[in-house]
Amino acid sequence: MCKCEWILCPVCGNKTRVKIRENTILENFPLFCPKCKQEKIINVKQLKISVVKEPDAKTQSR
Numbered sequence: 001m002c003k004c005e006w007i008l009c010p011v012c013g014n015k016t017r018v019k020i021r022e023n024t025i026l027e028n029f030p031l032f033c034p035k036c037k038q039e040k041i042i043n044v045k046q047l048k049i050s051v052v053k054e055p056d057a058k059t060q061s062r
């Protein structure tokens, strides 16, 4: 049995094109959401997704 899940975008909740399995481990993975066209850095472990906050990532805001 394959326990696979699509990663949901932490911003808009949209399904991304990235699938994870229950034994998938991702660290600092750049998750791209086709809907908001943003990249979020995430960690994944045991189907749990947590967003990594990068303090110095593109702090320039207009």
Ligand SMILES: [Zn+2]
Pocket (backbone or CB within 6 Å): 009, 010, 011, 012, 013, 014, 033, 034, 035, 036, 037
């Ligand atoms: Zn999104």
